[in-house]
Amino acid sequence: MTDMDILLKEMETGRMNRREFLERAAALGVTAVAATTLLETSAYAATPKRGGEVVWADGESSPAETYDPTKMLSGTDATRSYQVYNRLTNLDHDLNVVPNLAEEWESANDATEWTFRLREGVEFHDGKTLTSEDVLYSLNEHIKEDSTSPSKALLSSIVDMKADGDNVVTITLNSGNADFPIQLGHDYHTSVVPAGWKDGDPVVGTGPYKLVEFEPGIRSIVTRNENYFKSDAAWVDTWITQNVTDATARTNGMRTGTIDISGVDPRVADMIGRDSAITVHSTPSGAHFLWSMMCDRPPSDDLNLRLALKHCAERQAMVDQLLLGHGTVGNDFPVNPGIPMYCREIPQHDYDPDKAKFYWDKTGLSSVEISASTQAGEFAVDACVMLQESAKAAGITIDIKRVPADGYWEHTWMKVPICASNWNSRPTADLILTLVFQSDAEWNETQWKNDRFDELLVLGRKTVDPVLRYEIYCEAEALVHGDGGAFIPFFMNFVEATRQRIQGYRGSPAFSGGAGWPFEDVWVDDNMAG
Numbered sequence: 171m172t173d174m175d176i177l178l179k180e181m182e183t184g185r186m187n188r189r190e191f192l193e194r195a196a197a198l199g200v201t202a203v204a205a206t207t208l209l210e211t212s213a214y215a216a217t218p219k220r221g222g223e224v225v226w227a228d229g230e231s232s233p234a235e236t237y238d239p240t241k242m243l244s245g246t247d248a249t250r251s252y253q254v255y256n257r258l259t260n261l262d263h264d265l266n267v268v269p270n271l272a273e274e275w276e277s278a279n280d281a282t283e284w285t286f287r288l289r290e291g292v293e294f295h296d297g298k299t300l301t302s303e304d305v306l307y308s309l310n311e312h313i314k315e316d317s318t319s320p321s322k323a324l325l326s327s328i329v330d331m332k333a334d335g336d337n338v339v340t341i342t343l344n345s346g347n348a349d350f351p352i353q354l355g356h357d358y359h360t361s362v363v364p365a366g367w368k369d370g371d372p373v374v375g376t377g378p379y380k381l382v383e384f385e386p387g388i389r390s391i392v393t394r395n396e397n398y399f400k401s402d403a404a405w406v407d408t409w410i411t412q413n414v415t416d417a418t419a420r421t422n423g424m425r426t427g428t429i430d431i432s433g434v435d436p437r438v439a440d441m442i443g444r445d446s447a448i449t450v451h452s453t454p455s456g457a458h459f460l461w462s463m464m465c466d467r468p469p470s471d472d473l474n475l476r477l478a479l480k481h482c483a484e485r486q487a488m489v490d491q492l493l494l495g496h497g498t499v500g501n502d503f504p505v506n507p508g509i510p511m512y513c514r515e516i517p518q519h520d521y522d523p524d525k526a527k528f529y530w531d532k533t534g535l536s537s538v539e540i541s542a543s544t545q546a547g548e549f550a551v552d553a554c555v556m557l558q559e560s561a562k563a564a565g566i567t568i569d570i571k572r573v574p575a576d577g578y579w580e581h582t583w584m585k586v587p588i589c590a591s592n593w594n595s596r597p598t599a600d601l602i603l604t605l606v607f608q609s610d611a612e613w614n615e616t617q618w619k620n621d622r623f624d625e626l627l628v629l630g631r632k633t634v635d636p637v638l639r640y641e642i643y644c645e646a647e648a649l650v651h652g653d654g655g656a657f658i659p660f661f662m663n664f665v666e667a668t669r670q671r672i673q674g675y676r677g678s679p680a681f682s683g684g685a686g687w688p689f690e691d692v693w694v695d696d697n698m699a700g
Contacts, residue, residue, distance in 0.1 A: 221406070225430050229420065257354055273288070288336075430672050431692075434666065502651050542589065547592050673692065
């Protein structure tokens with residue numbers, strides 16, 4: 171056994187912390203970089219350990235936060251959903267669909283009929299055994315006639331659901347959808363609750379953690395579900411999810427150790443990463459910032475205005491200055507460039523003051539107002555200022571209305587003609603296009619409606635041939651790009667920071683905060699915190 175093996179053994183038995191390990195390694199002539207690499211790749215570091223408390227800081231906050239899957243609106247709601255609920259399927263770290271509450275599934279009749287076989291013996295937090303009736307109830311809550319669920323449009327293709335005993339569910343769609351299991355795995359709204367559960371009842375799920383305290387807009391506390399059906403998951407004893415809307419406060423909390431995990435402003439990510447006690451994770455994704463221009467009211471119902479603004483953005487400069495490179499240029503349709511159905515043939519909307527002026531002069535306007543707050547991104551107001559400055563070359567005056575963060579999604583978003591917004595990542599073109607642009611979608615934030623686009627969505631779902639499918643989605647994306655109200659200057663990496671005591675954290679391209687995987691994967695090792 172080498173001297174370094176002995177040091178690793180000391181770490182494993184808890185007789186040495188990380189700082190002491192690095193000091194002893196240095197005395198043996200091993201550099202800090204080499205010693206850290208050895209420690210982080212050793213069997214010691216790779217072995218999960220149960221116990222500990224983790225504080226997760228979330229940048230969004232609203233008094234409307236909820237555990238009702240049909241009412242969830244924010245990323246904070248999603249985070250809490252991952253803690254206490256499960257869905258039928260899940261997406262792994264590489265966006266492959268994998269079992270969750272359903273252990274297997276199959277399709278028939280050109281992907282219009284899907285049969286899911288549930289795991290047996292899964293229990294809700296109150297001890298009730300999961301059955302197919304719970305699944306049917308949970309999905310029906312989104313699609314019933316009076317539902318206002320954000321997922322109603324995504325699930326509207328369901329025409330029939332039935333149980334075959336306690337552990338088999340068959341779902342029939344009005345047309346084929348090869349992505350249906352992916353859709354169920356990604357959409358946190360499709361979380362399963364007990365049959366009959368209503369908002370206001372005690373929160374009961376099958377997830378890795380049980381809710382013990384909840385103050386909407388402030389914080390929640392969950393503790394490990396000792397009867398979780400995955401024995402090799404949920405290592406942490408307690409998670410505290412704290413609403414911290416101020417980016418500086420989150421940064422300071424990470425540096426002082428009062429916060430263990432947090433999303434961070436890309437502009438300070440490199441600075442934070444220089445702290446040896448903090449690790450920064452930057453994961454490319456389909457998350458994007460945009461200006462939402464509503465097409466059903468003036469002045470943004472004028473296509474000339476929308477096109478004028480789209481040619482005012484210096485997009486690469488925004489990626490460089492606002493994200494410090496943690497992102498990619500957008501082109502006014504929301505499909506992730508990393509997805510196969512991303513249309514590469516659509517011309518880029520470039521910064522062109524002359525073209526912007528051409529369209530602007532047709533509007534007859536003297537100025538235009540854009541509302542923004544940090545709820546749309548820490549850099550949202552700065553992005554507006556950059557747009558304001560670059561638009562001057564086209565003779566366009568942009569007035570920026572700074573709106574309070576509290577209640578932004580309830581009182582500003584989809585209420586004013588033009589405002590800053592953002593969307594989390596989605597793993598397929600169909601998911602993001604349906605969620606945001608289908609004519610009757612609850613979250614059609616621009617109120618853009620196009621019959622041909624709606625037809626293309628149906629065609630895309632049931633088309634298996636990849637070449638033809640690509641052509642269909644290209645046409646749909648081109649309609650959004652040329653006529654729609656989404657002004658998307660850039661896609662954003664998911665940039666998150668963890669303290670050294672946090673082990674097993676991985677970012678996910680599917681959703682911010684690791685798409686819920688940290689609540690199964692992460693463990694605490696206070697020896698690494700020294």
